[in-house]
Amino acid sequence: MSPFKNNFPGIFGHAQTIGERSLKRFKNLFPYLLSAGFSLFIFEIHMLGEVDSMLNERNTVLSNGFLTSQITYHKEFAPFARRPLTTLLIETTSNWSGITLGKAFVWVNFCLLALAGILLFRLSRKMGSGYGNGILNILFFFGSFSVLFAFFPPIYSYDEPLQYCLVFAGLTCLLQRQWAGYVLWFSVAMVARENTAILIPGLMVIVTGLRFSDRNTFLVGRKMDYLLTGLPLLFYMVYLLFFISLNGLWAPAQMELHERLSSINENFGNVQNSIETLVSMFLTLGVSIYFIFGSFGHNPGAIEKRLKQAFILSCSLNITIVLFTALAREARLFSLPLVFLWPIMAQYCSREIPLLLSHRVYLGCFSQIRYIVSFSLLTFLNYIVSFTVYQPSMHPAYNYFNEYLFISLFLMYLHYLLKHYTNRNPLEIMPFPKKGQGFG
Numbered sequence: 218m219s220p221f222k223n224n225f226p227g228i229f230g231h232a233q234t235i236g237e238r239s240l241k242r243f244k245n246l247f248p249y250l251l252s253a254g255f256s257l258f259i260f261e262i263h264m265l266g267e268v269d270s271m272l273n274e275r276n277t278v279l280s281n282g283f284l285t286s287q288i289t290y291h292k293e294f295a296p297f298a299r300r301p302l303t304t305l306l307i308e309t310t311s312n313w314s315g316i317t318l319g320k321a322f323v324w325v326n327f328c329l330l331a332l333a334g335i336l337l338f339r340l341s342r343k344m345g346s347g348y349g350n351g352i353l354n355i356l357f358f359f360g361s362f363s364v365l366f367a368f369f370p371p372i373y374s375y376d377e378p379l380q381y382c383l384v385f386a387g388l389t390c391l392l393q394r395q396w397a398g399y400v401l402w403f404s405v406a407m408v409a410r411e412n413t414a415i416l417i418p419g420l421m422v423i424v425t426g427l428r429f430s431d432r433n434t435f436l437v438g439r440k441m442d443y444l445l446t447g448l449p450l451l452f453y454m455v456y457l458l459f460f461i462s463l464n465g466l467w468a469p470a471q472m473e474l475h476e477r478l479s480s481i482n483e484n485f486g487n488v489q490n491s492i493e494t495l496v497s498m499f500l501t502l503g504v505s506i507y508f509i510f511g512s513f514g515h516n517p518g519a520i521e522k523r524l525k526q527a528f529i530l531s532c533s534l535n536i537t538i539v540l541f542t543a544l545a546r547e548a549r550l551f552s553l554p555l556v557f558l559w560p561i562m563a564q565y566c567s568r569e570i571p572l573l574l575s576h577r578v579y580l581g582c583f584s585q586i587r588y589i590v591s592f593s594l595l596t597f598l599n600y601i602v603s604f605t606v607y608q609p610s611m612h613p614a615y616n617y618f619n620e621y622l623f624i625s626l627f628l629m630y631l632h633y634l635l636k637h638y639t640n641r642n643p644l645e646i647m648p649f650p651k652k653g654q655g656f657g
Contacts, residue, residue, distance in 0.1 A: 252334030281319030419527030
């Protein structure tokens with residue numbers, strides 16, 4: 218120890234303690250700052266002058282008129298009117314603060330996006346993931362296509378930020394067997410957006426894996442768990458019947474169902490629509506599915522396996538429903554089952570991301586001519602697919618969908634080539650720290 222430390226041990230120890238406390242406070246605060254920062258970043262993307270979003274309509278000024286018309290539309294059009302919660306939050310914020318409805322729309326939805334990121338981090342931690350993995354899961358959430366471009370046409374998000382918050386809160390309660398909280402949050406989530414119901418089969422899969430402390434109550438308890446898991450669906454059906462009866466919407470509801478069943482013709486009516494439908498699915502789900510199912514170095518725990526199975530079941534059901542009853546180019550419609558993957562993405566990618574960041578692997582891989590040729594050919598094909606074959610229904614000059622598709626495909630085949638090389642030429646690649654290591 219230095220003479221200074223010997224002479225002033227109390228002062229030095231006190232300063233060290235203050236530093237540790239400050240670091241701990243920053244560590245606790247960082248997920249909040251990160252989520253808020255990403256929400257602000259996404260807002261800035263939507264406000265760029267060269268893009269056409271719901272917020273600006275190719276301008277650098279907030280489009281209050283268009284947003285107000287969207288709020289009015291969601292109040293008057295029956296399929297949207299039965300989802301009153303986001304509209305209620307926007308109008309309440311406007312009335313209490315005195316700001317315009319357009320500004321209230323921005324404040325409500327982007328605050329909810331930030332809150333969703335925080336709740337996802339908490340959910341990840343409750344599942345036993347490390348601090349670093351929880352942070353990475355936030356990045357995966359905000360980097361997903363339907364969140365990053367949430368308010369671009371034809372995605373047209375409205376109720377989704379609130380829905381994500383409610384679902385993440387409900388999943389946290391479910392994993393802790395807090396049934397009152399689960400039933401409350403998921404019941405409200407279904408009122409926010411009725412497609413929350415497609416998660417119920419996946420939730421049944423998760424519930425099957427929950428343990429009982431007393432074996433004697435296993436059979437009765439398991440049946441009760443299934444009943445409680447499906448209870449939000451029963452509450453929503455009661456709400457829906459009450460809402461339709463109160464507003465005399467039986468005839469419009471039947472007409473809506475008939476119109477929705479013709480969506481399959483719109484989604485696959487011609488070659489261009491078919492391409493946009495398939496690409497919309499890929500943009501929303503492709504990268505997540507690739508890394509979750511292509512990570513062979515990860516040994517998943519029981520809850521991770523259940524979440525993966527829940528995703529497969531809910532995703533299959535959701536894709537079928539969307540293709541037959543909705544416009545697939547509204548890519549946000551494919552994203553809801555990802556709530557089962559976002560809390561575990563970092564755990565599955567703990568070895569895949571370091572692989573993409575290892576300069577040793579790049580030097581070894583691209584020192585061989587076959588990998589250089591493969592990479593060049595795939596990049597050429599990627600460019601053709603991303604900027605020529607795929608033509609969004611909204612002019613590509615006014616959004617970044619083509620660029621996102623290019624980057625997504627690029628990451629996938631780059632990872633595949635690097636993985637192929639390391640399988641044949643094993644290298645020591647350090648995975649991200651697990652719980653209790655490194656990040657804490």
